Amino acid sequence: MSSTSNIQVATLGFPRIGPKRELKAALESFWSGKSDAGALIATARTLRSDSWQRQASLGADLLPVGDFALYDQVLDTSVLLGVVPEGLDAYFATARGSRTQPAAEMTKWFDTNYHYIVPELSPEQNFALHPQGLLDALAAAEEAGVTPRPVVIGPVTYLLLAKSHTEGFDPIRLLDRLIPVYQQLFARLAEAGAEWVQIDEPALVLDLSDAARTAYRTAYAAFADAPVKLMLTSYFGALGDNTDLALSLPVAGLHVDLVRAPEQLDAVLAGARADLLLSLGVIDGRNIWRADLAAILNRIEPVVAARGSVVIAPSCSLLHSPIDLDRETEFDDELRSWLAFAVQKISELNILARALREGREAVAAELDAATAALDTRRRSPRIDRADVRARASDPDPALLRRGSEFAERQRAQRERLKLPAFPTTTIGSFPQTEQVRKARADHTAGRIDDAAYEQFLREETARTVAWQEKVGLDALVHGEFERNDMVQYFGEQLDGFAFTRHGWVQSYGSRCVRPPIIYGDVARPAPMTVEWWRYAQSLTAKPMKGMLTGPVTILNWSFVRNDQPRQRTCRQIAFAIRDEVLDLEAAGAPMIQIDEAALREGLPLRRSEWDAYLEWAVACFRIAASGVADTTQIHTHMCYSEFNDIIAAIGAMDADVISIETARSKMELLEAFRSHGYPAEIGPGVYDIHSPRVPAVEDMTELLELATKRLSPDQLWVNPDCGLKTRKWPEVEPAIVAMVEAARRLRETV
Numbered sequence: 001m002s003s004t005s006n007i008q009v010a011t012l013g014f015p016r017i018g019p020k021r022e023l024k025a026a027l028e029s030f031w032s033g034k035s036d037a038g039a040l041i042a043t044a045r046t047l048r049s050d051s052w053q054r055q056a057s058l059g060a061d062l063l064p065v066g067d068f069a070l071y072d073q074v075l076d077t078s079v080l081l082g083v084v085p086e087g088l089d090a091y092f093a094t095a096r097g098s099r100t101q102p103a104a105e106m107t108k109w110f111d112t113n114y115h116y117i118v119p120e121l122s123p124e125q126n127f128a129l130h131p132q133g134l135l136d137a138l139a140a141a142e143e144a145g146v147t148p149r150p151v152v153i154g155p156v157t158y159l160l161l162a163k164s165h166t167e168g169f170d171p172i173r174l175l176d177r178l179i180p181v182y183q184q185l186f187a188r189l190a191e192a193g194a195e196w197v198q199i200d201e202p203a204l205v206l207d208l209s210d211a212a213r214t215a216y217r218t219a220y221a222a223f224a225d226a227p228v229k230l231m232l233t234s235y236f237g238a239l240g241d242n243t244d245l246a247l248s249l250p251v252a253g254l255h256v257d258l259v260r261a262p263e264q265l266d267a268v269l270a271g272a273r274a275d276l277l278l279s280l281g282v283i284d285g286r287n288i289w290r291a292d293l294a295a296i297l298n299r300i301e302p303v304v305a306a307r308g309s310v311v312i313a314p315s316c317s318l319l320h321s322p323i324d325l326d327r328e329t330e331f332d333d334e335l336r337s338w339l340a341f342a343v344q345k346i347s348e349l350n351i352l353a354r355a356l357r358e359g360r361e362a363v364a365a366e367l368d369a370a371t372a373a374l375d376t377r378r379r380s381p382r383i384d385r386a387d388v389r390a391r392a393s394d395p396d397p398a399l400l401r402r403g404s405e406f407a408e409r410q411r412a413q414r415e416r417l418k419l420p421a422f423p424t425t426t427i428g429s430f431p432q433t434e435q436v437r438k439a440r441a442d443h444t445a446g447r448i449d450d451a452a453y454e455q456f457l458r459e460e461t462a463r464t465v466a467w468q469e470k471v472g473l474d475a476l477v478h479g480e481f482e483r484n485d486m487v488q489y490f491g492e493q494l495d496g497f498a499f500t501r502h503g504w505v506q507s508y509g510s511r512c513v514r515p516p517i518i519y520g521d522v523a524r525p526a527p528m529t530v531e532w533w534r535y536a537q538s539l540t541a542k543p544m545k546g547m548l549t550g551p552v553t554i555l556n557w558s559f560v561r562n563d564q565p566r567q568r569t570c571r572q573i574a575f576a577i578r579d580e581v582l583d584l585e586a587a588g589a590p591m592i593q594i595d596e597a598a599l600r601e602g603l604p605l606r607r608s609e610w611d612a613y614l615e616w617a618v619a620c621f622r623i624a625a626s627g628v629a630d631t632t633q634i635h636t637h638m639c640y641s642e643f644n645d646i647i648a649a650i651g652a653m654d655a656d657v658i659s660i661e662t663a664r665s666k667m668e669l670l671e672a673f674r675s676h677g678y679p680a681e682i683g684p685g686v687y688d689i690h691s692p693r694v695p696a697v698e699d700m701t702e703l704l705e706l707a708t709k710r711l712s713p714d715q716l717w718v719n720p721d722c723g724l725k726t727r728k729w730p731e732v733e734p735a736i737v738a739m740v741e742a743a744r745r746l747r748e749t750v
């Protein structure tokens with residue numbers, strides 16, 4: 001390598017929740033009043049400086065400063081820009097609501113499972129710089145002896161993520177007011193000693209309007225003489241048709257995601273100014289696989305040779321990775337050798353940097369170890385199952401079709417089920433009470449044995465079935481008490497899945513999830529839910545729904561293997577679920593619900609890729625659902641309320657009944673179903689389960705009457721928006737009683 005080359009390692013951001021979720025504990029303790037603000041701040045500061053020290057000791061050269069949000073980095077930006085007042089009270093009131101203020105809206109951060117607080121901007125919005133938090137962090141980093149690189153969300157991405165309640169007002173129009181605030185910010189950061197600023201503009205990987213493109217040009221032209229160097233940071237995909245735009249902006253550096261979009265390297269190299277510092281996102285910040293370091297070097301050595309200096313980095317912030325693989329002591333050595341969490345990813349970057357600085361010989365052992373791990377992964381019999389591959393590789397199209405069209409199935413099902421008009425049901429789970437959680441924890445810890453746990457679950461189930469019968473629900477559920485989580489429960493019973501003990505990833509605020517790791521071909525060694533269904537059905541003459549999580553949702557809420565296309569993995573899961581569906585049917589289940597809560601979440605960031613995704617996602621659902629007889633009723637459930645742009649795909653799923661979230665949208669989203677001519681049955685949620693409020697009969701009859709204006713009455717089911725697991729029995733009982741009463745009144749009037 002050239003002796004004049006300068007190679008630096010950046011991390012773009014690090015998980016802030018803490019190795020033992022210390023931030024979660026501190027936040028929740030503060031919120032519940034058990035500890036004060038001082039204690040929260042002290043914990044946060046310690047976590048932040050520990051994480052700098054750790055990143056630096058692993059070999060990171062440029063340490064992110066400002067990525068450590070107490071709740072959310074977008075909310076921090078809103079404070080920085082004067083949109084949300086400074087101070088913990090306003091901060092948490094915005095995030096979580098308070099007695100006087102509803103919580104701000106929260107939505108998915110691009111296509112991750114992280115959720116950010118949506119900035120709300122009015123046409124009169126003024127901005128003002130409140131840099132103290134960032135300056136304090138910068139001072140703390142300097143005190144810690146690391147080289148800080150402040151991270152801020154760029155003005156265009158910030159405005160594109162914002163919303164306004166004023167109809168027709170596009171927040172991007174506020175750009176002119178925002179530019180001077182960023183200019184002041186850069187001046188303050190320069191004064192405080194920052195040389196570089198990482199300015200995150202992930203919106204550069206989206207389809208951009210002309211207004212957004214102009215905004216990029218305007219903003220960055222105005223920053224051209226900023227007293228700091230800007231590292232314009234894109235991630236989560238290819239710059240694509242925004243490549244020329246990004247390369248035309250007068251910034252000192254550009255970060256590109258070469259994991260999601262390795263192919264963009266050539267176009268970026270071809271168009272990049274000689275003095276543009278490239279930051280190469282070569283280590284996957286979104287997944288947990290150990291990297292192929294030799295292959296990465298093959299690609300980036302020529303870049304270093306040609307350009308002299310580069311930054312190497314993860315594809316995106318490490319926020320989306322679990323923290324430390326070394327804590328997973330229960331993994332066998334082989335599995336562990338295939339993985340890398342945030343800490344290990346920084347070590348990988350360090351190995352790459354040393355190879356680039358000193359030559360590959362300097363890290364020969366590390367490179368060999370990475371290659372060897374990859375080889376064992378490629379050849380492992382745990383991963384490659386010929387039987388699974390043969391079945392899922394090229395399924396017979398007949399497997400994707402029900403025996404008859406919907407109308408005929410509907411006749412057969414009505415004949416069999418003899419349900420009243422406006423049949424009532426629930427989405428599946430009933431309250432996961434303190435007791436249920438405790439029993440599960442006791443069982444996991446070995447404090448109670450299998451038999452005692454099983455007995456406890458049977459009693460909960462029996463009580464819940466009896467209660468549903470008593471209040472007059474038409475289609476019953478067993479309550480899902482045996483399930484820890486709608487994906488984990490299935491993953492634990494399928495081959496090809498592994499589960500971490502500590503692999504938490506922030507979902508929002510203090511909430512974290514531990515996504516399963518799908519490492520191998522997926523197969524179902526034995527039925528998963530049939531015994532619980534059989535037991536529940538034995539307690540009642542009413543129809544009991546079988547309850548499954550769909551293949552697309554299992555895929556989208558997991559860390560997915562990177563050695564084959566996502567859809568191939570999804571198809572394998574679909575076949576496993578199909579077998580479960582058929583076993584439930586054989587056991588006598590008259591209705592089977594296949595939840596696809598996360599189908600919409602999997603939509604690609606670029607519109608041009610939607611059709612391909614929806615096609616395979618719908619095909620996977622159909623593989624799972626289509627094996628049953630006409631008389632078996634397939635339900636699906638989706639808990640969101642945007643269907644307009646995917647309604648054709650929803651129709652193509654060909655479920656007999658779909659239940660959806662609608663209580664808060666006043667049934668407006670049924671318009672999508674009406675105008676599409678959606679033929680099948682629909683249960684629009686009439687009870688907002690996200691709220692502790694118990695709805696009155698009248699609230700629900702009103703919603704149902706609105707529904708009958710958009711859909712034919714004989715299409716309608718009556719159910720809550722989603723599962724009831726997060727609610728308490730004293731809320732659920734009166735709400736469901738009222739819901740059944742609403743259906744009864746409707747039957748009399750319509």
Ligand code: GLN
Pocket residue numbers: 427428429480486547595597637638639722723724725
């Ligand atoms: N059947 C699941 C439940 O009721 C569905 C949950 C979901 O859609 N998120 O809990």
Ligand code: ZN
Pocket residue numbers: 427597637638639640721722723
């Ligand atoms: Zn739901």
